[in-house]
Amino acid sequence: MKKRFKTIAFQGMAGAYSDLACRMAYPDLETVPCVSFDAAFRAVRKKEADLAMIPVDNSLAGRVADVHDLIPNGSLFIVGEHFQKIRHCLLGVPGAKIAELTDVHSHVHAIPQCKKIIKELQLTSHVVADTAKGASDIKKWKDLTQAAIGSELAADIYGLDILRKDVQDADHNTTRFLVFSRSNVVSPARKGQRYITSFVFEVRNIPAALYKALGGFATNGVQMVKLESYVGKYFNVASFYADVEGHVDERPLQLALEELGFFAKKVVLLGTYPAHDYRYAP
CATH class of the missing domain: 3.30.70.260 (ACT domain)
Incomplete structure (x- = not known):
């Protein structure tokens, strides 16, 4: 399947965990950022992307809001699933020191998933659209007191320092993604392969x-x-x-x-x- 497609859409900015999931599952495809889940579905329907990678459940936060109403009405078909381990990092601008941080910026689900370090460092938390948006914001501000919680990919894309890795409270933090296509691609059953319908x-x-x-x-x-x-x-x-x-x-x-x-x-x-x-x- 991977050879037939060239692009895969996701909701969020470059460096978001959905972007990371796309790159992990389909390393040869170009990722296409979209402003919303609906926009990611629409990109596939309009042939602006070949596939869409959509999160549906998280082992801590439960099901992803808004997505399940789109699935039966999105006119697309599920052709794969991917489970992405969520490994949060505390990110800062180059030169930032943990002892000098005052605020942290991240997604509404990421912040409660990292309560221990936020409490330990006595940081004031701020909710943004996604983890990559927090990383992008602090890069733009260039303020040594401002931090973000996000992925190593976000740190690489936005040129940030990883001040501490694996700051999530629970190591089992995992998100299930579904992969959508315009065509209902159902390969014949292979011996030894398990399937989901x-x-x-x-x-x-x-x-x-x-x-x-x-x-x-x-x-x-x-x-x-x-x-x-x-x-x-x-x-x-x-x-x-x-x-x-x-x-x-x-x-x-x-x-x-x-x-x-x-x-x-x-x-x-x-x-x-x-x-x-x-x-x-x-």
């Missing part, structure tokens, strides 16, 4: 609709690894986003989806793609 569905407005809709996955031995709801505008019928283990061409998953169709008003397949090795790490 993603879809959205709307249940009928009847008692136990969700229970009945999901029964086929249990009886056919299909593991469901994610299920999230979308509330309808009248709050009486819900839609759901689901990830299950298995390839769409495999008979157990086909039978489970067939049974789902009996109890759901609508089922939309979003993609089948290789499961990332992170899922099965010891």
Whole structure:
């Protein structure tokens, strides 16, 4: 897949963790910064980028706001997933010293993920659009008292000093990204490769609709690894986003989806793609 594409869009400025995820998963592709998640989706739809790398969940912060409403309405397909370990650094302008810092600038999720060092250094925290924006701002200000929390990539791009590495409170801090394409690229199942299939569905407005809709996955031995709801505008019928283990061409998953169709008003397949090795790490 990597050879067919040249560009990959992400939300944020150069040096953001989404940019880092793009470079780690697709080192040969050119990254395309976008001002919003919607803009990243739009860039792919308008052929301004071939792929989009979108964060959906973080092991500390939970699901990423606004993204899940875009997924079923973005007219794109999921072709991959990537898990990015978040390793925050305390960044300063060249010549800055930790003892002289007074303020720190970063994303709304990054700041609470680094509460220990902020408390230790008695810094006043400021929320900005993303971690790269904080890095860009302090570079522009050239103020030795101002710091940012961001990635090593951001330090490299904006010419900042890494004053301390791994300042996150929890080492398991990891973000799951989904990769979107205009085409529903589903490769044939390969022996030894595990797969994830993603879809959205709307249940009928009847008692136990969700229970009945999901029964086929249990009886056919299909593991469901994610299920999230979308509330309808009248709050009486819900839609759901689901990830299950298995390839769409495999008979157990086909039978489970067939049974789902009996109890759901609508089922939309979003993609089948290789499961990332992170899922099965010891």
